Amino acid sequence: MMRLQGIAVSPGIAIGKAVVIGQDSFSIPREYVEADAVEQEVARFREALQVAAREIENNRDLVTKELGPKSGAIFQAHLEILEDPKIREDVESLIRNRQYSSEKAVSFVLRQFAEMFRRLPNPVIADRAYDVLDIERHLLRALLGQPHRSLYHLTSPAVVLARNLTPSEVANLDRKMVRGFATELGGPTSHTAIVAQGMGIPAVVGTGPFLTEVSGGDIVIVDGDRGIVIVRPDESTLREYEEEARAIRAFITELEKLRDLPAETLDGTRIEIYGNIEFPHEAALCLQNGAEGIGLYRTEFLYLGRSDLPSEEDHYQAYCEVIRIMGDRPVTIRTFDLGADKVPVQLGLEKEANPCLGLRSIRLALRYLPLFQTQLRAILRASVCGNVQVMFPMISTLAELRQTKLMWAEVMEDLAESHIPFRRDIPLGIMVEVPSVAVTIDRFLDEVDFISLGTNDLIQYVLAVDRTNRNVVNMYNATEPAILRLIHHVIQEASRKGVPVSLCGQMSSHPLHTMLLIGLGLRKFSVAAHSILEIKKVCRSVTVQQCEALAKRALEMDHARDVQALLREQLIKLIPAFSRIM
Structure with missing residues (x-):
């Protein structure tokens, strides 16, 4: 049995016979011409x-x-x-x-x-x-005149093993035959990983060299949750993974029964669960899983993967599509969060030494006002189609917030002068993801209609950890005491002033954190579509009193690992089926 550790890029368990694919080998018949x-x-x-x-x-x-x-x-x-x-x-x-x-x-x-x-x-x-x-x-x-590699024409279910697979190769895989794949090369942010996730194929990349030790037909397990590849597993390991795969399928079937039920705790407290989406078509899945609205509609996709800038009509159509799908449910549109690792080539931005602290998000919007105005006009026009809210990302000072609101007001007046219909009562909110805002949140609450905790960036800024840097990513931890205290502080202040608060970072999508967040006072989650039913399951299995007792213990701890151990213990004790993803 050979066990390899790679990078988990697409979840799930795949078990099957190996099909080993080497790199394309092109023999160039001639190097020069007359x-x-x-x-x-x-x-x-x-x-x-x-x-x-x-x-x-x-x-x-x-x-x-x-x-x-x-x-x-x-x-x-x-x-x-x-x-x-x-x-x-x-x-x-x-x-x-x-x-x-x-x-x-x-x-x-x-x-x-x-x-x-x-x-x-x-x-x-x-x-x-x-x-x-x-x-x-x-x-x-x-x-x-050479055809594609034959991995698209498999005649029996298999696990594909390769040195590397390109995005087009993954996109052409037969999902009925390819149960999963593993590659020696690749990283978590590659396009190959993105396509695998979209296709729902369990995948592990970056294992390092191993193909020379594998033969076609060997039994292989690809664990897309833990980033593990096992070649020629022994009987006990194979049996363990087969049982685990069956348990996961059964648990998913059980979760689907919760779609139309409210996320209500055992003692009657209603928890709101909204969806996070990156593309319009994801709204339908959120609705299908029982989301009460869209808590975060990321809009960066409109700018990426194209050579020109999106027009006002491009924005308008993308927003209206989601608003129509959601009906009268609220849709929170976040203005573009470009920069850092999402750089639009159209702007020709100069390379920055530290892009996460540079010209990104609302700073970029206020630097390129015509770009920002185009998006704001489209949002306002789309507001007549349904229940729209607007959220501004990466706000760091009151002056920045006020400048942004001034721009919003100017665009409204331009539309009014042109007799273009829009709603004037659109709620405006901000992402709380910069420490300066979290620490002085009481000053910001007087100027917004709602707030949403963006823990992805908040964690990296509080802990001074680049979440895309493999050398320090192990230090990026949502349960560090400083993070928990900041979250608690923000929720308490928002509650005191009667301002709605949600949490839309990845932290809210993991059931490990659900009890803790409820205990800290959170009553509105905005999560990935595939996590809605899992979070709802936790909400319907606990009391607020249980959650508050858990949060109290967590806040008294000194180390993230102790908090994680506590959360894991309590969740598995409550819902044993979650032991798989812990």
Whole structure:
């Protein structure tokens, strides 16, 4: 039995026979062409460009149809790289000036391009090197007439093992046959990981070298929750995982019975559960799982994976789509949180030494006012379609909040002068994710209609830990005493002033934290769509008194690990089925 630890990127358990896929091996038949054949070779390259573009377009359309625009945008970005004039010019220059064959020129140019990405310090951007190599393979297949690797034509269920899989390869996997996959390379922020999550295929990446020790047909377990890959498991391990998989399926079936029931504690306290969404199509899943509204509608997707800036109409249609799906339920639209690891290429922003503390989010919006005004106009126009709220991210000072509200008022007046209908009574709120706001929250509560704790950023700023840095990510912990005390302080102050408060960070989506947050006074959760039923299950299994006693003990502890142990013990004691995800 061989046990490997990698990076969990898509949850679930997959058990099956291994199909081992090596890297594409392209044998370039000739490296140079005769001088009088140069133009013919250029024409052959251009024809390959068209073939590759059609192949990528088909991937884009297929993935967009099945998984939504988030995953489809990955392949639109591939298409834009393929159509980059610089790449075309460099390849054709090598053919004409050095008499390279098309295959040699394509491989030379795109591997240089990929290496440029690999050298970048930001791991999110560095992972784009795999996208460039995917494009190289498209072009070489077109030039050499070689078909795709045969992993798309499996005849029996299997677990795919590979050195690396590109986004297009994952998107073309047969979900009926591929139970899961594991790769030697890859990271948690890669596009391959995003596509796997969207397709619901259990996946582990970044295990390090192991393919030479695996044979096709070996039984393999991929644990997409813990990031574990087990090759040739012994009987007891295999039996344990099979039982675990059955238990998970049974638990999911049990949770589905809660869809139409309220999130009410055993002693009658009503807890509101809203959904977090990144793309319009996710609203339907939130509704299906019983969400009472959308507590966080992220809008960055409108700017990413495209070469131009979204128009006011693009914004308007995206907002109206969600508002119509949710009916009379509230939809909280967060203005764009661009910058840091979500950098729109259209703005040509200069590289920053510390982007998480730089020009991002509301700071970026107030620097690029026309960009901000376009979004605000669209939100106001869409407000007549339903129950809209607006939330501003990354506010750090009262002056910043007041400047933002002034801009909001100016846009309203512009619309009024143009006789464009909108609602004037839209509630305005802020994300509490910067320590300066959390500490002085009493000053901000007088100027907003609601607040939402954004724990993802709040944790990294309070603890001085970059949550995307693998070297310190183990220090990023939601149960550190300083975090718990800040959350408690914010909730207490909001309650004292009668201002609604929710929590929309990842912390709220994990059932481990539900009892603690209820005990700290939280009565409104905004969670990922797939977590709604789990959080509802916890709410309906406890009393507020139990939760307050738990929170009191947690606040008295000195170490995050002790808090986690306490929460785990109490949750599993209450609902043993949750032991799987602890």
